[in-house]
Amino acid sequence: MDKHLFITPGAGGLGKVDLHAADGSSAHIYLHGAHVASWIPAGGEERLFLSQAAEYQAGKTIRGGIPVVFPQFSGFGALLKHGFARAVTWELIDVRTGPQAAARLRLVDSAETRAIWPHAFTADLTVTVGGPILAVELAIANPGPAPFSFTAALHTYLAVDDIHATAVEGLAGLRYLDAAAGGIEAMDTEPAVRFPGEVDRVYWDAPRQMRVVEPQRTTVVGAEGFPDVVVWNPGPAKGAALADMEPDGYRRMACVEAVVLGRPVWLEPGQSWSGRQILAAL
Numbered sequence: 001m002d003k004h005l006f007i008t009p010g011a012g013g014l015g016k017v018d019l020h021a022a023d024g025s026s027a028h029i030y031l032h033g034a035h036v037a038s039w040i041p042a043g044g045e046e047r048l049f050l051s052q053a054a055e056y057q058a059g060k061t062i063r064g065g066i067p068v069v070f071p072q073f074s075g076f077g078a079l080l081k082h083g084f085a086r087a088v089t090w091e092l093i094d095v096r097t098g099p100q101a102a103a104r105l106r107l108v109d110s111a112e113t114r115a116i117w118p119h120a121f122t123a124d125l126t127v128t129v130g131g132p133i134l135a136v137e138l139a140i141a142n143p144g145p146a147p148f149s150f151t152a153a154l155h156t157y158l159a160v161d162d163i164h165a166t167a168v169e170g171l172a173g174l175r176y177l178d179a180a181a182g183g184i185e186a187m188d189t190e191p192a193v194r195f196p197g198e199v200d201r202v203y204w205d206a207p208r209q210m211r212v213v214e215p216q217r218t219t220v221v222g223a224e225g226f227p228d229v230v231v232w233n234p235g236p237a238k239g240a241a242l243a244d245m246e247p248d249g250y251r252r253m254a255c256v257e258a259v260v261l262g263r264p265v266w267l268e269p270g271q272s273w274s275g276r277q278i279l280a281a282l
């Protein structure tokens with residue numbers, strides 16, 4: 001079937017890919033940023049947060065869903081915060097339907113990206129939905145003549161009913177960089193991460209699986225190839241200061257991000273790398 005039949009107009013007139021698996025689970029992915037904006041598991045409800053004040057336009061990032069961060073995580077480098085991949089249009093390469101539905105989107109270097117970051121690259125984002133699972137894989141290849149290094153993330157905004165009743169389990173005993181406290185290194189001695197206010201932590205070499213636990217439901221967040229994990233919620237003051245977030249939006253989101261940052265990826269000509277985040281709705 002023609003892959004373009006899966007593209008429908010989304011907010012702001014931006015094209016999005018509508019994926020529907022045979023069991024009723026679904027995902028929507030904007031071509032803008034290869035941005036997963038919706039995930040509904042089979043028989044379930046929306047599991048990704050999307051800001052009601054999100055902006056849908058070239059050069060901007062959609063607030064919520066799963067922004068793709070590449071080739072630089074946050075301000076760790078000379079580029080614009082979180083790199084450029086989340087704010088440019090990707091191309092739909094392939095769509096498959098069946099018990100699982102999947103789409104692959106691609107971004108390759110252009111004059112525009114080389115003006116910002118002077119490297120030849122191919123970035124593929126593959127999104128697979130089926131049953132209780134959403135899997136998102138980012139693959140980066142170096143087809144050029146020179147090596148490069150990068151950092152990256154899947155900056156996943158999970159929807160939660162109430163951030164104050166949400167806990168992230170699985171990170172106890174780990175070292176983390178506390179960005180909310182000005183970038184100091186700390187050790188997590190609590191059994192779970194809770195959100196009394198702003199939380200912005202980079203956990204180094206995190207376990208492959210965490211659980212985002214709410215009173216009524218749990219989301220298991222797994223990762224492969226992304227060694228680090230970021231847990232972020234802006235809290236009330238910084239949340240209200242975000243122009244593209246409704247004032248109490250912070251209450252309904254918890255970012256649990258698959259990240260490669262502590263040891264940036266180095267790709268020689270011809271080499272490639274991939275990492276995945278797997279979300280399971282319980």
Ligand code: TA6
Nearest residue numbers: 061074081082179200230232257
């Ligand atoms: O991943 C956490 C973080 O780096 C936070 O420091 C916070 O600023 C967040 O990303 C959102 O960044 P953005 O550029 O999308 O506003």
